[in-house]
Amino acid sequence: MTNTQSIPVDGQRVHYVRAGQGPAVVLLHGSGSSLEGFERVAALLAVSHDVIRPDLPGFGRTGPRPDRDYRVRTYASTIARFMTALGVPRFAVAGNSLGGNIAWNLALDAPERVDALVLINATGYPEKTLPAGLRLARNPLLRPLLRRWLPRGATARGLREAVGTNTAIVDDAMVDRVHALTGLPGNRSAFVDFANTDQPDRSAEIPKISVPTLVLRSAAVDGQHFARDIPGAQERVHPGGGHLLPEEDPDWVAAAIREFLR
Template sequence: MKSTQSVSVDGLRIHYVRAGQGPAVVLLHGSGSSLEGFERVAAPLSASHDVIRPDLPGFGRTGPRPDRDYRVRTYAGTVARFMTALGLPRFAVAGNSLGGNIAWNLALDAPDRVDRLVLVNATGYPAKTLPAGLRLARNPLLRPLLRRWLPRGATERGLREAVGANSAIVDDAMVERVHALTSRPGNRSAFIDFATTDQPDRSAEIPRIAVPTLVLRSADVDGQHFARDIPGARERVHADGGHLLPEEDPDWVAAAITEFLR
C-alpha cells in the first residue's frame, strides 16, 4: 500500500491515501476498519477519479479524537472539513457501514458539497443488528478489560461474522492487519467510546436526501431502507455478500460505483 499522508483537522492528524485523477470521491470505511477496507475498490476507481481514503477518527493511523466526540454527525462535519483542507469544495462520497452512515449525514448537512452518494451496507436505521465488536464493547463487564487488551481471536471471530460466502478473504494477513490497527495506542478506548456514544436517530430525515444516490446492499444484511426512503435512489443487491462488500467483492463494488459516477 502507498504510504499515508496526513492533514490537521479538528485537533488531530487525519491520515489518508490519495490516488488517481478526475472528479473527487472520498471512500469512508466502517467501524473497526481502516482505509485498507476500500483498497481494492480504490485501485480500479482511480483510473477515472481522484480517490481519497481517510482513516476516520478513532480508527487506523488517525487514532482517537482529543474531545472523544464520536457522534456520527460530528464525523460528518470532520469529513467535510477534511475535504476543505484538501482544497476540494465538491466531491462524491461512498461509505461502507458506519462510513455510509457518515456519508448520508454529510449529504443531509452539506448538500452543497456532495455531488453523489453511494451507500454500501450503510447503517443508520434503529432496527439494525449490531456486529459482534459493538456488542462486546457495550458489555459493561468487559469494557474495562477491552480498553487494555483485545484478543486476536476476537478480531478474527468478528471478521468471520461480518462476511458472506467469500469467507476465504478472512486470512491471516487480514486478521493481522485489522488486529494491529485496532491495537494502536488509544484505538481500543476510542472504539469503546464510539460504541457507547448515544447516537441520535436521524432516520426520519433520510427522505430529505436530495443528491443522486446509489445503494449497494447484500441480500442478507438487515435494517436498510435507503432505496425505499431516498427519492430516486438506485439499488443493486449482492446475492451472497456479507457486511464487508468492498473487501468481499471489490470488483462488483468498484464497477457499480464507476458506472454510477459516470
Template sequence: MKSNQNPTSGTEVVSVDGLRVHYERAGQGPTVVLLHGSGSSLEGFERVAALLSSSYDVIRPDLPGFGRTGPRPDRDYRVGTYARTIARFMTALHVPHFAVAGNSLGGNIAWNLALDAPERVDGLVLVNATGYPGKSLPAGLRLARNPLLRPVLRRWLPRSATERGLREAVGPKSAIVNDAMVDRVHALTSRPGNRSAFVDFANTSQPDRSGEITRISTPTLVLRSAEIDGQHFARDIPNAQERVHPDGGHLLPEEYPDWVATAIAEFLRTKEERR
C-alpha cells in the same frame, strides 16, 4: 490545516479538528471519497480505490478513532461530528465538492454529510450503510457495550476475537479472511488509543436522524448484500438506485471489490452524462 507525507506508513497526513488525519489519494478526475466502517481502516477500500483511480481522484481517510488517525481528544464519536470532520477534511484538501461512498458507519457518515452539506456532495453511494434504528449489532459492538467487559477491552483484545469478528462479518462464500488480513486489522486496532476509542464509539448515544432521510436530494446508489437487514435507503431516498449482491457480507468492498467499483463507476458516469 497543513498536509504532508507520513514517511512511516506511505499515507499522507492533514491536521483537522486537532487530529492528524491519515489518508491516501490516487488518480485524476472527479473526486470520490471512500469512507470505511467501524473497526476498519482505509485499507477496507484499497482494491476499490485502485480500480476507480484510473478515472477518478480517489481519497481514502482513516476515520477518527480508527486506523492510523487514532482517537479524538474530545472523545466525540457522534455521526454528525464525523460528518463535520470529513467536510473540514475535504476543505483542508481544497476540494469544494465531491462524491462520497461509505461502508457501514462510513455510509452513515456519508448520508449525514449529504443532509448537512448537499451543496458539496455530488453523488452518494451507500454500501451496507447504517443509520436506521433496530439494526442488529455486530459482536464487537455488543461486547464493547457490556459494562463488565468495557474496562478490559480498553486495554486488551485477543487476536482470536479479531479473527472471529472478521469471519462473522463476511458472506458464507467469502475466502478473504486469512492470516494477513487478521494481522493487519488486529495491529491497527491495537494502535495506542484505538481500543479505547472503539469502546467510546460503541457507547456513544447516536441521535436518530432516519426520519430525515427522505430529504436527501443527492443522486444516490444503494449497494447492499442480500443478508443485510433493517436498512431502507432505497425506499426512503427519492429516486435512489439499488443493487443487491446475493453472496456478500458486511464487508462488501473487500469481499467483492470489482462488483462495488464497477457499480460506483457506472453510477457516477451515468450521473455525469445526465448533467
C-alpha cells in the same frame, strides 16, 4: 503497511491515501476498519477518479479524537472540513457501514458539497442488528478490559462474522492487518467510546436527501431502507455478500460505483 499522508483537522492529524485523477470521490470505511478496507476498490476507481481514503477518527492511523466525540454528525462535519483542508470543494462520497452512515449525514448537512452518494451496507436505521464487537464494547463488565486488550482470535471471529460466502478473504494477512491497526495506541479505548456514544436517530430525515444516490446492499444485510426512502435512489443487491462488501467483491463494488458516477 500502507504509506499515508496526514493533514490537521479538528485538533488531530487525519491520515489518508490519495490516488488517481478526475472527479473527486471520498471512500469512508466502517467501524473497526481502516482505509485498507477500500484498497482494491480505490485502485479500480483511480483509473477515472481522484480517490481519497481517510482513516476515520478513532480508527487506523488517525487514532482517537482528543474530545472523544464520536457522534455520526460530528464525523460528517469532520469529513467536510477534511475535504476543505485538501482543497476539494465538491465530491462524491461512498461509505461502507458506519462510513455510509457518515456519508448520508454529510449529504443531509452539506448537500452543496456532495455531488453523489453511494451507500454500501450503510447503517442508520434503529432496527439494525449490532455486530458482536459493538455488543461486547457496550458490556459494562468488559469495557475496562476491552480498552486495553483484545485477543487476536476475537478479531478473527469478528471478521468471519462480517463476511458472506467469500470467507476465503479472512486470511492470516487480513486478521493481522486489522488486529495491528485496532491495536494502535488509543484505538481500543476509542472503539469503546464510539460503541457507547448515544447516536440520535435521524432516520426520519433520510427522505430529505436530495443528492443522486446509489444503494449497494448485500442480500443478507437487514433493516436498512435507503432505496425505499431516498427519492430516486438506485439499488443493487449482491447475492452472496456480507457486511464487508468492498473487500469481499471489490470488482462488483467498483464497477457499480464507476457506472453510477459516469
